[in-house]
Amino acid sequence: MAFTLHERQMLGLQGLLPPKIETQDIQALRFHKNLAKMTDPLEKYIYIMGIQERNEKLFYRVLQDDIERLMPIVYTPTVGLACSQYGHIFRRPKGLFISISDRGHIRSIVNNWPENDVKAVVVTDGERILGLGDLGVYGMGIPVGKLCLYTACAGIHPDKCLPVCIDVGTDNTTLLKDPFYMGLYQKRDRSQVYDDLIDEFMEAITDRYGQNTLIQFEDFGNHNAFRFLRKYREKYCTFNDDIQGTASVALAGLLAAQRATGKPLTDQKVLFLGAGEAALGIANLIVMAMMERGVSHEEASRRVWMFDKHGLLVQGREQKVDPHQEPFAHRAPQDIDIPKTFVEAVNVLRPSAIIGERAYLFGNWCSNTVALSLPSCHTDPPSLPSSCQGRCLFASGSPFELVTLRDGRTFKPGQGNNAYIFPGNEWSCHPWAPLLQRHISEAACRGAGDSI
Template sequence: MGIQERNEKLFYRVLQDDIERLLPVVYTPTVGLACTQYGHIFRRPKGLFISISDRGHIRSVVNNWPENDVKAVVVTDGERILGLGDLGVYGMGIPVGKLCLYTACAGIHPHKCLPVCIDVGTDNTSLLKDPFYMGLYQKRDRSPAYDDLIDEFMEAITDRYGQNTLIQFEDFGNHNAFRFLRKYREKYCTFNDDIQGTAAVALAGLLAAQKATGKPIAEHKVLFLGAGEAALGIANLIVMAMVENGVPVEDARRRIWMYDKHGLVRQGREEKVDSNQEPFAHPAPDSIPHSFEEAVTLLKPSAIIGVAGAGRLFTPSVLQKMAAINDRPIIFALSNPTAKAECTAEEAYTLTEGRCLFASGSPFDVVTLPDGRSFKAGQGNNAYIFPGVALAVILSSVRHISDRVFLEAAKALSEQLSPPDLAQGRLYPPLSHIREVSVCIAVRVMEFLYANGMAFHYPEPPEKEPYVRSKVWTSQYDSFVPDVYQWPRNAPS
């Protein structure tokens, strides 16, 4: 980040040239560690901090940002940072890291990106005792003033930068994430990456898996470990994909189960089922499982997807049961950072005898089995989705972003997977190709947006791919050394 402060173009050139190795440093999993220590490593602000004390004059705070042509904003309130919980203003590392990827992965100009952290306090008692904590020393404000603050923030951003400004919500608590998505999606150009971006990358993995199994997505039974915003976002997009393949919506929902900290999400259980979870709260099975392993035994899923952020809950016996039930079990351990992953790639491949189709949220090294077979786990990283979607949205001047956009993005990503990648065990293309992947997603999404009357940039570019490529910011250096062979013959030496 010191390089970014001194020489921005060099920073992005270095990042792009070795993105597969450096992405885990700029983003997951290192960004999680950076957020936990943010006040201790802080040197200078990289984004805009807005506190609840600023209520009533947020527009003047936004006016202080020096850039006049912002196209993309990533905002967090720090309540649920990755799988680490409430980190308050230390969560600023997430918007900063996300917007680095907007530029590195999709060529969105860095000066058109604005990271924002909303400070309403924190319920993390250790931070409230931390002398280096940079935020308000108070419990998180959950009064109507919080909603008023977010309303005022949304109005201030669009008032200064325009109604088409993309506002990405990031790492809000589950309740607020769904609430704000419903509240703002028809009023502003906004999406929630934890709900929609995660959904698209997970669905892309399932679509890629069907190339290996030959089993269409409509025939899968999916069991989630976790029932928060990531699980519900993925589940709803899977339902949308199944419906597109001719499955009635109720039948599609019945193929999806969830298991949270209170047990199986089902009708009539003592613990409250959130209104967002109700479509996936089915009548209780014959016997009620008392552990995730029992749920696997009882429901016999073809895929398990971990998004609970609770650590190693895909135990050896769970993995072995999945291998016994399925010829090619699908195992997605998507929780971040690495310490929160449900299992490692080595555990998954070893305990399923190399038959599983595995994806993780954080990177894992190549796994070599005793018989000599090697597998490279696909990383189900949202960076495959949100930069390309953001690029398409910005170039198309979209006013509202529908879930169909993320369905198209998921399909476009799955189509980027080559047969050699699949043979290696990958469900996603190599991260070294991510700039090209983002361009392909942007082109596919733009075609969808214009075809469905959602784009407001006119005239419509007749050829989308050359248009997208002409608009991306590049970190290539211009050469100021003329080609000696082009000099006039009589030029002085």
């Protein structure tokens, strides 16, 4: 509808469109009026992403104009719901799909992508999508959503962005029975073939698009995320948002809280709810930040505790501790039983900061700082400031409505989202990027060593 009369005549569109030549302002107004009629988040997602398919310029216009309201639909938390229903709401493919059956032919598949100048690739194998677990090919919504923000927030042209899903199967039995599932109907391949596939993919991307192409790993399983970061950081321009992006924004939140509370970072005792790749990335970067402020590695590590699905991470517990978790597996608190619930761990350890997917505080005790990172769709963060009677600093990975306490005070939950970090990766095209990225990778993987 925005084609001019001359363009319509030149392109053979005269008579195929209504006679009105419509401005983008009117198109944006129609979009907002239609969106305002919708209440279901998934319906909003389908509508907005449909605009991206039909009118990309309009899509990025409205996204940039109203990023605060639309980002929670295009990105977290609604994108998680969209991923869980991906095969049911499917309209048309977006991005590049590579399966383990394609091994040996990945370069030819990459060559099928129509754009010749890609600068940013976001890739997932779908094993750990947000807090939803293994979604296999359904996880493609994450790379698509991330790259929308690379364009809207960092100004990278959408033609230079490539979302990729690598399908090696799924261990999600529900999906393997789902007639609308769009990936391989097989258990996840964890053999050497999987590693060979990733190697071939990395080589194919850089062969076509150059060594400085940013390759962002997204929502890989904990056991693969760290080793791929170590394996590829010396050779490729890589970034793991779950490990490095989450760590950056969480540490920024703690530093901001330091200004508000007057309590230095080195005096914080941090308790994590969860001990996966995101938690470990944050913990390692917190340790590094403490070390730069004069605290030894051992003392800094002792100030970080973790509580996973098996309970408090302590030395000698029955459940196996991952090698990446060992620095944070401390001796159990003396003269008391090991806490069996997270609430018990809070009451025993009395942390000043809590970081995790979900956190709930009960009783009269409350931390000075509560940072809540990467919540799932089911998180109810208003319970935190309410149970703390407003005596906490709170941030959530997703935006939430205003919280009104019993005494009538109203608070707006702060947001600590990776979107503050990863769109800035456009600097990755700089010739120095591999060197800078290596130092950041070392910090995230080791939690100690060279300063950034």
